[in-house]
Amino acid sequence: MNEPIVLQPDETFVLNVGPQHPATHGVLRVKMTMDGEYIYDAETVIGYIHRMHEKMAENRPYTQYLPNLSRLDYLSAMAYCHGYVLAVEKAAGIEVPERAEYIRAITVEMNRISSHLVWFGAFVLDLGGFSPLMYAFDDREQILDLLEAVTGSRLTYCYFRFGGVYNDIDDDFIEGTRRFIKRMREALKMYRKLVTTNVILMKRLQGIGPISVDMCQRYGATGPVARGSGINYDVRRNEPYSVYPEFNFDIPVYSECDSYARYNVRMEEMEQSLRIIEQGLDKLPGGPVNPEKKPKTIKLPPGDYYSAVEAGRGSFGIRIVSDGDKSPYRLKLRSPTFSNMHLFDEACRGMLIADALAFMGSLDLVIPEMDR
């Protein structure tokens, strides 16, 4: 404890960022070898909140695993539940009423907006601007109130069931959502004026943290990280699932490869999600939200199944290996942040620490999802 700070022979020193650090947004640790304020090398250490969700799946029936899914990515929990129910329904051959699929798409997109809002606030906070966080949380509160009325929870939703949803939406929800769309469009305009076009912000993000297409391929980056590097990849479009083919929406793609591109992708995604919600409300069919007959115990035929959805942070995949029992033989969760974060080590070399932490923010990390 009492010896002086040791400099390596090449005059670098090790800076331990995390596990408790304001910029890591959770329990993440990066061992940075620094040369002054420049990063010479970095090694990311994860696993501080590893909970072994995959082992839990092997020990319980398919239905009882539903709540676990929302504990992975607590910010866009809906998309994870969606991925799981889609995987099981596909394998077990359960029919889903159309209304239920529409409700799922609407709630998932609302959850995506709320997730991006938290990212927006936290990201600008990383850059030292505190106020946008409060504005973002104010808007997010509206979504949480709406979703709470329907799903019964505000963060860790367990709303989807195999074959449908837990609760039908009512007129209050539809009306409230339409009000919210209007409000959110105004808010997005304000964010553009206040934050997106701010000179300091642009200077800090443009050209910082380049991720090439090659790097994306080597690391399997998906979601806004890939789309900020000019890769037009969105599971909703490339591999249409649920009722997404019915909607008319764009996939924002920026080819600048820098943090500002990723920032813009997410900001535009919120607008596109609003479009999807609006169309979903317009097209919402009547009918039941749960199938009339559904097997009591869900058993998947032996074999393995893969299913992917577009979560807030990228492609969330789920691989179920079944031996015909009522619980999975092996269940693998493919988390997008896991792959996205991995490229940080390589990409941050030679960056200033301030830029590296802004770059880390632009990857949109949710640590529980990475550690599973």
Next chain:
Amino acid sequence: MIIDTVKDRLRELFPSVPEPPAAENADEKPIQTEPAVGFFDRSYTERGYHLDVKLLPDQLVTATGILFELGFFLETITGVDWIKENSLEAVYDFSRYDFDLCRIVLRVRTPRTDPLLPTITGIYSGASWHERETHDFFGIVFDGHPHLIPLLLPEDADFHPLLKDFKA
């Protein structure tokens, strides 16, 4: 279609298997009766992937190299413990960024007693964490991995929780 290109390229790896049975139905023919190596079409609507490639460990790097050249990205690496057959299986999921939708699964088996597989980190840098995770959970040693220390488990962990005979 990219899937045909992949098949053509993979055929070089399996000279002994003349022509794989096309569009095999998984329900009629259980997996166990399939040959141990080769590639098999799968129904995308049922299984969620298009091509199932079963490999020997020494073919893995070559097959991965082919997929990398053809522009696939690595989705994930999964381990499965087939305790009854006394083997561990590593499953590699690949997908594409473009609209030529094609999901490919590579499978390699290794004995449970001394699990050893070659690493693919030389081709896909992102495999590093996936392989470390698989090493954590199943104890599969990836030969040639530059930094095979526990990732998600504590750094002094000497157990492999996803093995079927693991007791907490």
Next chain:
Amino acid sequence: MTLTFINVVAAVIIAIAFVAANAAYLVWAERKGAGFIQRRPGPLENGPWGLLQPPVDGIKLMTKQLLIPGGVDKIIFVIAPVLAMFPTIVSFVTIPFSETIVAHNMNIGLLMIFVFGSMSAMALLMGGWSSRNKYSMISSVRAVSQAVAYEIPMLITTITVVLIAGSLDLMEIVGKQTGGFWHWNVWPLKAGLFNILMPVSFLIFFVCSLAETNRAPFDLGEAESELVAGFHTEYSSMGFGLFFMGEYANIVIGACLTTILFLGGWDCPFGLFPGVWWFIIKIYALICTFIWIRWTFPRTTIYSLLNLSWKVLIPISLFNLLLTAGLLKVF
């Protein structure tokens, strides 16, 4: 004026009281201002409009344990927060609030303020270095390079004003600006002197005082998302409290200096009722601008900050100095 012992004691006590009250209530104003900007109420619970929040915060800070981590350089670690607070208090002694309200006017008042002002950078260096924490270390290195970079344009700009006033005496500098806002140094149309760069100088001075006081968007020293809390990471209790109060006291000094040098001190904009109230209004208007800027902009990086100073502010202020000197010679 004879300088007796009692005079000095009284002056110091008043200065300390003024600084402490200002620092405490600036924190409250900052939080209220932040709340206003962020659509939330801000401090609310203690007293009306949360007005009792500062004393409560003070009590909390004072009752906390003053922790000295193992391995730190104890003497310097303890001296540093005192050194952060002390020069600002001394600086107040010579600041004239009005023609009559000044603790002790000196003919080199301006020089004294800058001498003591540069000591606060040393406090940050000592605090950060002695903490034996890599984040604090990086932070103090940043703070020093920032202080050096921004003191130069600030001093050059000040010399410009000194040239115009012909004195280092703060009373005299204000005295030259009396008689309505068109006489203030900030305006280019000064009698017989058409220096169009004066508003630019004012902006340079303002930016420099933002940077000198480590305020956002130049708060690189305590960039909380990068360096945890910068130089005061290891400080607890009143050690932290003194750094904190020193920062706010520095803001007041910066606002006072800007007012005296550019905004005519206690002079009324319309030549009516000059007095201490104008001075107070001006400094608090400036402080509100400080707060407004802090809660609006994201932070810059250290390199763009230094680039701004060395490549933009210093050349402009040097050119302005040259121009002013030339104009003074010609007219």
